[in-house]
Amino acid sequence: MTKKYEEMIAELKEIVRKIEDNETSLEEMIVLYEQGTLLIHQCEEKLAEVEVKITELGRES
Amino acid sequence: MDQVTLDNWNKSQDPRTFRVSEVSAIISRLLESEELQNIWVTGEITNFKRHSSGHLYFSLSEQKSGKESVISCSIWKSKALYLDFTPEDGMEVRAYGSISHFEPGGRYTFQISQMRPSGAGExxxxxxxxxxxxxxxxxxxxxxxxxxxxxxxxxxxxxxxxxxxxxxxxxxxxxxxxxxxxxxxxxxxxxxxxxxxxxxxxxxxxxxxxxxxxxxxxxxxxxxxxxxxxxxxxxxxxxxxxxxxxxxxxxxxxxxxxxxxxxxxxxxxxxxxxxDRRSEAENLVHLRRRMYLCLINYMETSQEELNEIRDRLSPSRLQREIGIKRQYLADLSDRLVHAGQGCRSRVSFLLIELKGRIEGKNPRYLLLRELPERRSYMTEIHNRLTHGIFTRLEKEQSDLRALTAVLSLHGPESLFRRGFCQVMSEGSLVRKVTDIHPGRIVQIRFLDGTADAEIKQVNHDKKV
Structure with missing residues (x-):
């Protein structure tokens, strides 16, 4: 879960593109669908993080 | 040294007594002189007050060599609206306006129409x-x-x-x-x-x-x-x-x-x-739906394809297909046989034709055909050659004889017969007696031979 939201969304879009591509086989499609579902779940979890993290830099760092 | 009493004070002084309004008017005239109108003043804001009416009241003050100078100021609401900053106590400002006398209050005020923080222009x-x-x-x-x-x-x-x-x-x-x-x-x-x-x-x-x-x-x-x-x-x-x-x-x-x-x-x-996480969440729902629909659609299509293939694989259909293939194979083999025969006859015909053409070029037939002609031609050439040579030979012989006759008539032989000799010295003909000298060996030719002689003396016919 260290992936950035942006990376996950990019990956997800690529998965959807591949699924919609007529060249993909059914086996690949099912694997992609599972990956996609997992990514959507992770994205939703990330979006559900309400507490915003604030770090204050030291002046001399 | 009269004691000044109320009576005589009254009498001894200038009786001119001003009314308040008169003094007030003089003050107004003095304060509203041109010198104090439409001027820029700098100073520090003190005692700043914003009245509920919107007018601003404060003082402009200056500390100079320990002495404080203050003038009271005001800005009407209508002008205060146009200030581009919020005045506060302690602020250094430049203000533009005129001194005016407020007669009912007995006070003067610097009436400001424009004001900005000092240095703001720079x-x-x-x-x-x-x-x-x-x-x-x-x-x-x-x-x-x-x-x-x-x-x-x-x-x-x-x-x-x-x-x-x-x-x-x-x-x-x-x-x-x-x-x-x-x-x-x-x-x-x-x-x-x-x-x-x-x-x-x-x-x-x-x-x-x-x-x-x-x-x-x-x-x-x-x-x-x-x-x-x-x-x-x-x-x-x-x-x-x-x-x-x-x-x-x-x-x-x-x-x-x-x-x-x-x-x-x-x-x-x-x-x-x-x-916004809400629109992102909606987007995710949308993506999930797209994936799902696409997968379902693909599976339905695949199922249909599978059904169609199953139909096509039925035994009767297979038999029919095999029959068609078999017929096709028979047709092909027929065509192959026909084509082979046709090809063979074409080839043998070509072979005969080629053979004929080769025979036509055989050198033996050529020789047989052309040899008699060439042989008679050779005989003719030979005859012409022989004849020519004989004729020529005879002519040359008769010419030779004639020349021999002339030669013998004019040649030295007749002279030798008549008794002349020919004298040669060192390979050259001796024509004159000056060509030789005593002691020289000479060859003398006679009709039937030569003799070597030594010259003993040379005698010239004439003295030379």
Whole structure:
């Protein structure tokens, strides 16, 4: 879960593109669908993080 | 030395007595002289009061060599609306107006129509000069503006750690998207604020995806550090996009002009930096639906294809297919046999034709045909040659005989017969007696031979 939201969304879009591509086989499609579902779940979890993290830099760092 | 009594004081003095209104009019005339009209006055604001009516009352004061001078001032509501700063006690200002006498109150006041902080004009000029220089360097060009990252993981915020700005930004971001905020604290006003803001930007710029530079509302004087070239250049050279949210919506600093996005407020800046989690969640639902529909659709299509293939694989269909293939094979083999025969007959015909052509060129037949002709030709040539040679030979012989006859008639032989000799000396014919001398050996030719002789003496017929 260290992936950035942006990376996950990019990956997800690529998965959807591949699924919609007529060249993909059914086996690949099912694997992609599972990956996609997992990514959507992770994205939703990330979006559900309400507490915003604030770090204050030291002046001399 | 008369004691002055009420009676004689009254009598001894100038009897001219002014009425209050007269004195007041004189004061008005004196105070409202041209010298005190439409003048600029500088000083420090003291005793500032904003009346509920909207009029402003205060004093302008000056401390000079330990002595304080004060004049009372007022600004009517209608003029106060146009002030571009909020006057406060302790502020140094330049004010334009006229002294007027308020007769009902027995007071005078400096009635102000325009007022600005001291030095504001110079600073405005300086900002304008910086603006021109920066514009010439292309710092404000639209094509320089970078798009903001769609999903920033970390957002740098350069502002005061205690102000409302960081609070507003935190509130908006936590409501929208789980980005991390890195607060890089900076002094946002004061003489060294510009250096502090620039170094706060540099401290955070390599750790984040986007930076918000923010400051709450304030006077032009307060916002001045955000016009400073040190700050603007840092924003221009920042490796990640910069969103500015400085002052109120109407305030435009040079930092706003140079930033990649100029937001009206810190909350607005935060909204621009992160997407809204609700629309993101909707997007995810949409993506999930697209994947699902696509998969279902594909599976339905695959099922249909499978059914069709199963139908095509039925035994009767297979038999029919095999029959068709078999027939096709028979046709092919027939065509092959026909083609083979045709080919063979064509080849043998060609062979005969070639043989005929080769026979035609056989040298034996050629010789048999042409030899008799050539042989008779040779005989004829031979005859002509022989005949020619004989004729020629006879002619040459008769010529020879005739020549021999002439030769013998004119040649030395007849002379030799008649008794002449031929004398040769050293291989040459001796014609004259001067050709020889005594002692020389000569050859003498006779008709039937030669003799060698030595000359004993040479006798010339004539004396030479």
């Amino acid at each position: 600073k405005a000029l300086l900002i304008e000069q910086w603006r021109r220089e920066m514009a010439a360097k292309g710092w404000f060009n639209t094509e320089r503006k970078r798009p903001l990252p769609r999903y920033p993981a970390k957002i740098g915020v350069v502002t005061s750690p205690t102000g409302a700005v960081i609070h507003d930004i935190k509130k908006v971001i936590s409501g929208r998207f789980p980005s991390e905020i890195l607060l890089s604290p900076a002094l946002v006003q004061g003489p060294s604020a510009h250096e502090d803001i620039a170094s706060a930007i540099r401290r955070v710029q390599d750790m984040v995806d986007v930076i918000i530079v923010g400051r709450g509302g304030g006077s032009n004087e307060d916002l001045f550090p955000f016009n400073h070239p040190v700050v603007v250049e840092t924003i221009v050279n920042c490796p990640v996009p910069v969103v500015s949210a400085i002052g109120h919506e109407v305030d435009i600093t040079l930092a706003d002009l140079a930033s990649d996005f100029s937001a009206s407020t810190p909350s607005h800046a935060a909204e621009q930096c992160v997407p």
